Amino acid sequence: MGKFILWMIRGIAALVGLAVAVLALVYYLASQSLPEYDVTRETPGITAPVEIVRNNANIPHILGEKDSDVFFGLGYVHAQDRLWQMMMMRRTVQGRLSEMFGARTLKTDELMRRLDLYSLARGSLQYQDDDTRAALEAYASGVNAYLARVNSEALGRGAPEFFLFSNEISPWQPVDSLAILKLMGVQLAGQLEDEVLRARVSLALPEERVRDVLPDMPGTGVASLPDYAALFDGAAPRFANMDIQERPTLWPSPKRGFAGASNGWAAAPNRSAAGGTLLANDPHLGFSAPSIWYLARLELSSGGVIGGSIPGMPLIMAGRTDGFGFGITSSYLDDQDLHLEKLNPDNVDEVLTPDGFKPITTRGTILRIKDEAPVTLTLQWTPNGPILPSDMYGLGLITPVGHAMSLSWTLLTEKDRSMSAGIGLMRAATVMEGIAAAADYVSPSLTLTMADNDTIAMKVIGQMPGRNSRHQTQGRIPSPGWVKDNLWGAPLSYSANPEFVQPSGGILGNTNNKIIDRPFPAHMSFNWGDSQRIQRWKRLMQAREVHTRDSFIEAQLDSVSVTARTLLPLVGADLWFTGEAAPVGTPERDRQDALGLLANWNGEMNEHMPEPLIYSTWIRALQNRLIRDELGPLAKAFTHVDPVFVERVYRDIEGASIWCDVIQSAATESCTDIARVALDDALLWLSENAGGKQESLRWGDYHQAVHKHAVLGDVPFLKWFVNIRQSTSGGDNTLLRGLTAGTGKNPFQNVHGAAYRGIYDFSDPDSSLFVTSTGQSGHPLSRHYDDLGELWRRGEFTPMSLDPELARAAAVGVTRLVPRPK
Template sequence: MRILVRIILFFGGLVAALMLIGAGFWLWAFWGTKPDTSGQVRVAGLSGDVTIVRDEHGVPHIFGETEADVFFGLGYAHAQDRFFQMDMMRRYVQGRLSEALGERTVRVDARNRIRGYPNVAAAAVANMDAETLAAAEAYTAGVNARLARGTPSPEYRVMMFNPSTWMFRPEEWRLVDTASVVVYMADSLAAGEDSEMSRRRLEEILMPDQLAEFLPEYPDWAPTMLQAEDYAERAATPADNGLPANEVQPDVDEGSNAWVLSGEHTASGAPLLANDPHLSLSAPGIWYFAHLALPDGHVVGATVAGAPLVVLGRNDVSAWGFTNTGFDVIDLQVFERGELEIAERTEMIPVRGGDPVELTIRQSPIGPLLDPDYFAIDAYGDVDVVLQSTALDMSNDVAGVAYRIMKSRSWEQFVEAGRGYTAPMQNMHYAHIDGTTGYTTAGLVPLRDGNGRWTGYIPYDELPRVRNPVSGRVASGNNRIAPDNYAHPTPGEYAIFRAVRINEQLDLTARHDLDSYETLQMDVLSAQAARLIPAIAASEPQTVEGQRARDLLADWDGSMPVYSNEALIYALWYRAFARALYGDELGEDFPRFIGRREGLVDNVLVGGETRWCDDVTTPAAENCAVTVGVALDAAMATGIAQFGPDIDNWSWGSAHAAVFDHPVFTGMPLLDGMFTVRQPVGGDGSTVNVAVYPMRGDSFDVFHGPSLRAIYDMSDLDASRFMHAPGQSGHPWSGHYRDLAPMWAAGENFEMRTDWTPENAPEGSNTLVLRPGN
């Protein structure tokens, strides 16, 4: 009996010891890496005290006597809250992820080394002017001051459990790392590479007339961002280069919104500007809000951890918001073997836990040759395929442009600040307290000859631009930008229905205010669905469930809030209709090309291109009423299998959640729940409050949505409203890791005011003082 008791006590003690060790590890890994947000810290590299006051939402308000000290403070705060994210971004661009994460990222590293991103980042450092360089150097010193105090993120300690990532430690920050973050943004927003490959394959599957319908041009009934009246005095006939003047495709649901109204359309009599850029959702998110109290004025808005720049925001006199232009700025150029002069070099990709991978990179005068081992270019045959991209231009001065925009004090300075910008090509909406509103673009837009070869770029002073438009409005939902009387071709990919809805809602109110802007940013009524409802109402489903779905949608207005069961039925139908509509034509390639296909679907069900409704695999000639009904029957069968037979209890939010993925730990047992953030949301890829889910598969998880929302009030800039998600901090044990996600989903917001000092900071703030010294 004593032996048994001793055994029990032994194993009980062993279990207790293991539990204590485990608890100690988690405390060491997580609690030990939480940022210190209050107190005083001595750091090297400062000329005077820097005060970082984090408000109740974790937003740092940074005060210092010199500009360099303020940027140092921003670097310190970024490293406190977001260093692992910064590390992953720089490694992605530099082709060094596999050093940290092992062989699973070798393909990513190889592709970015072949593209030449590390060289672009190095060139970006060399291109910095003196002021931008000084800001970047001070910022870098601030990052490294935090690193000198120990591990800044729990990921480094958690990854010690994995033998392949053992001893993975943070490295010091360098200027080229800041430049890499800028290149990362260009990579995420540049358009053209995937579309080129997809079109090549579609040309093999579809007849030319089918391809023209499958990839239709932007509809003439949909709005352009700029109006012909604003180009009347400078109207020109687009140059004949053998290409369609507006070879555009309405196939984009991933984008951004922005609109600006002049004072004649606002309640205050001063301009209002709204911006909500749509990006891939992640934990932490791409943006980090900050207020920089610089000696020559305040700058407030969204920074990207890794760079000392307020990319989207406002200063004391103006505000700016960006959306992606959608211009085609990437081509895959095809050459016969031997036609180009090629230089080769060999690089080694270090792989943690494995052998290094040797990579041969072939470079032509216009861009890198794509290696079929890493790029899906088999459809091009036995030729050299060259990637030509504005994102690879070595004159990249995007960091300097962002710095000069922050400092601009007038429309003229704002426009001039963009000179030297390369990529990503952006729509830039502008408002000033003097009443000026405007729109400009910055970046390189290729000019092409009849063979698609690049002959140069649209001159900067001839890019789409307008100051104080006649209508008093510039509204962007990633729709087509230029009117027909613009002098240059602008091929690209543009969305349709968000811009339609934005303009409709702006028309409904004579005098807009912050609240009406906020309501529009959160709008979840699909203008696309509203146009398709008559076709659904006229359909011929064969099952009882399909008929009930038809009847429910026939009385629906197209609104997609989280509580709607009609929204879920519609989403199930839209996915099933894609297969019924073009799955027969595409065959085994259908999974690759399934998408929202807004233009195609609208042209078929509203515009009368009904031949697509016929199932070419059957002898009968199906009409659209039959095909829409077949999709309703299939959708309801799928929905009942997934969500149960009680349709009244279905809700869009139960199936449709925004998922903020962690770059490493999402999907891993135990860690997923700690690092991944999920939040039910309404809307879909066509709504103003966009929420893009994959068309392929069974999941409706949202992977792309509003990365931030901002509304800038020129009558009182401190009353401007902001929100992003999931939170300011990248540390999962911080109260600011996921606190903003429910607020973001509900349409709430907060102010980032500049009318207080560290001495009278709002209640709930935490103050950290950095002091010079070792």
């Protein structure tokens, strides 16, 4: 027995030793790709020495004698810190993920091939100006210089992920950067999903009820639309009966409601305490580890520019120069239209046009799949754009037999000078120069908030489609592509894009809210990203005669929900402090306790409080109760509460209170009945999922910001090393926006928000502040993988100066690239 125990101990010790040895080997191999920052290297591709000074947050300050050398340096540092991220984005836009991940990414590759973005990017290279082509070539040379080091010195394959997946990396090309900008357009586009949902709802409900559940933004309404089914000739059309598929792996197109957001505002000198302009910006995107943003400073011939870049592109997308700042928000321009295409019954390779049946343009493409035979796709384009398969976006549910669905989109063009516009914006010195530089910008459409030393402005950039005023559906639901009035003409001129310069009140801003109220087709959009945050922003801006950098930070971090303050008095109007006393543990007592907490709450979505969780659970359950009997399975598409819909119901606007009556029941339920039952639903969910007393609940335990690694984030064991989780305040409708997942075991998980924040004060430009949601490095073993994330969670920042001596004083490393002797 003693010998058996001894051998067991030896065996366990051997296994432990083996595990330690394996972990040590894994760590050793992975750590080989950690970049060395304090070094001098001879490098081909530059004309003069380049100095890369990294401050204590690992933010590179890139200094060189020529702009081409500076862009080379940016490519070099992007590859050092974010090589895996860059290669993933390139493979995504090329439609080549399945070569690495197998059949699970096949649908994602199919979408990108059908959109043909990489070919369009290749064609757009010829339309860039000489300055931009030089920047793209220099940037690509910088990336490739680092790749050459990885290959020659066996630097852990460049990133740990390449040990698990293919490490075949082709050289970076200028077209790759153009393609990644187009990929950003895919990630910020949401009008297509809105068209599909509106069409589905219009097939299920009368028009007045569609206006309830998919309400227009408050303001002047829109003329009634035709019934979707009435757009087809002849007998009632037949639609497919199919289930909506789960989103494929690494699908780049956002879910409805996740197509980018953002805040941006500025104050003129007369509204600034220090007498200089102020600008604040926090673009909202889906969280990831690492963040999509990478902080950098470039010293160009036009002057220094500092702010947020996106690895893969030679651009500072949001930031400042010495006297000019620019921020971006999603504009919500309606730049997509779905078109029904009638197939020729005698030849399915033709579609009906205003001039009769015309051939569909076709081209074959081969998708290579890891460990499987390749698949050949036939890409189809009509005069309106690419045909999308019926199993994407649920298109089969709204496409009648004998028809197909095509997509018109401003992004789908070779004549795209957006990269040149971005390079020009970095070189602008004034607001007016910034507006002029963005004239050639096409897609993705953005709202630029700008400030120079004495002027503030806001300008929508991006090509506005030229629609006909007689368009049958106004682009809100798919329209027949054979009707001339539904087709796009020449785009509107840049002067038609909304523009606001030096407003009389001295303050302007955008929270993705409705900014103009022009009639169709110059309307810009019917779908906007916010009707709530803007109300809180207006109150905060008007509460002070003058603002400071700190007051702008306070506004960025404000977690008060106007939505909660508006809806709770409406929904609970007949419930507050009513009912007889009830013993502890009964549903009646639980309801009274919850109402007591909410009655004394100010609407602050604070991570340490229980009220935000009770409120969010209640309103979510309430919307579900209101819509599920009318919409049935379609109710699953409404993953987030629409405050305008709930307010319409509880104010009985245009008879909307009818939603409170349950169709299938004999009784007539009131809105108070539904509010009470929904509160019971919410409290039951909380007891099953949270437990404990209501007072001990904590919003931040459920509203955790989850920065997930795009590939390894769901892999057991590894996910604990590569994912970043942070308890956060805020919510769907607060300025400190943390958009909840809306689905899954925890629908309140924070998955989309301000991954970058910047505050620029032009009375003292070097006091400007920046932060991102994770860190500069994409390497999980780097201390810079998540070091900025803790600052971000606490609402703190890191300074970034254009003074090179300040950067050198706090440098953690200086890389000197010198030309290799010929």
